[in-house]
Amino acid sequence: MTDDIVIIGVGETQFGKLNGHGATQLQAWAALDAIRDAGIALQDVDGLINQNPYSTSQSMFALTLSEYLGITPTYASAADVGGSVTVMSMLQQAAWAIQAGHCRHCLVLQGENMATARPPNSQGHVFHTEQGGDEFKKPFGVQGALIPYAMVARRYRDESGASDDDCGAVAVQMRTNAMRLTNRQTREPISMDDYRASPVLADPLRRLDCSLVSDGGIAFVLTTRAEADRLGVPRERRVVMRSFAMQATHCSIASQPDLSALSLPRVAKRAFEAAGVGIADMDVLLVHDAFTFSVLLQLEALGVCARGEAGALFARGDADISGRFPVNPHGGLLSQAHFGGGVHGIEAVRQLRGDASGRQVANARRALWCGNGGIFSVFGVMVLERGEA
């Protein structure tokens, strides 16, 4: 991607259970926070790309948000790929739209009341998928995300030798990290004993292997480097998207390929090659942690360590903020908030700007954001850098 486009603002709502808010209010709340952070005026915003909410699916959601905010964008679009890859894809679209001259200050928004607007008896996030999805899994008792991911976790643990304690080490580290910031859905730290006592919901997944279900919203503001200069945004407060790659392999668990055929290794290779860097050049890793084992699988696929060794990396403290490969200093989806995965992108920007008070990774200049969506259906990898150059 081009370094002519920069992220100059990020915003977030409170995270947790926010009764009474809808997706529109949450995305607008985050948008206004990001606009203030960027130092622009509401009426400067001429581009808006947002995610259509899952729990309360809507039509024309980019226009809904534009109308609610009170802007008349010359570029507007609603997007949905899956999980955090949706957010990466929206950032890419924003960069393209700005670069092609369709807008100059573009908002990217994700957010909804995933926790409080779900239908009664819901479990996890709400997905509606046709054909290969619901019709060929529901009759067998496969619903939501947890049961499909339990099947993938079983296969991963069988192939890699990862243990309960390896997964527990991820859960404990993410909770430890979350306790260092204030805007989080979880309240209490957890220990390995808490993890081991956590009930098994679908073997091998325990309750504490599963991420949160949250209400919340996040926002980014992007513009050109020239406009950032004009606005007087200091270079160390800008973040550049150095590269982005994604690949989809399937949608439903009913069409799950072999673990070895998941797209992450190929996606990571493309993202690294495009950025001219490797995993050893990364100062902080933001890894989509819908489940604990997901983090182990992704770190191994990224080349952080060999197969089956990611749990030991956590146990040694190498994934802590002062370790060799700091992972999710904000506590991630397991312990900060989960309404789609955009919080990882926000944390990448805060870490690179040196804004992550209480959890700052020393001298973080380059971040790797590794995301996925569906049932490892799509992976995305983005390399972000502090925009000093």
Add this chain to the structure above:
Amino acid sequence: MKPVISLFDNPTLDTKAFWDHCDRGELRINHCDACQRNSHFPRQHCPHCGNRAVTPRAVSGKGVVYTFAHVRFSPFGTHWKSDLPYCVAHIDLEEGVRFMSRIVGDDREQVRIGSKVSLVFVDVQGEEKRRLPCFQLLA
């Protein structure tokens, strides 16, 4: 075999024949008339080559477990409660397709990745005419 709990969606033009065959105790998988490869789930073309002529063919019913999970809570309400713990699994069929299904039988907690299984049609509680294509462990 004890009847299982299930929840069916309304079939589409693509899928009605598949479920009708199941109700008659036959599992059929689409076979491509052009490239001779099999595919699942049912649709009106071959996802390998794009050919629009596919024929549902009966399978042997033999397969190997790719992965599985024992479900110990009832998702989305209490519907599945009396079947707990039930075992969901991906079965790699002899015909070269992966099939999402259930493993049934009192010995289902003995299942392992790589276990050999065979097809068994199971009655569905409260759905007199429906039969679900499940698998059981081979001794």
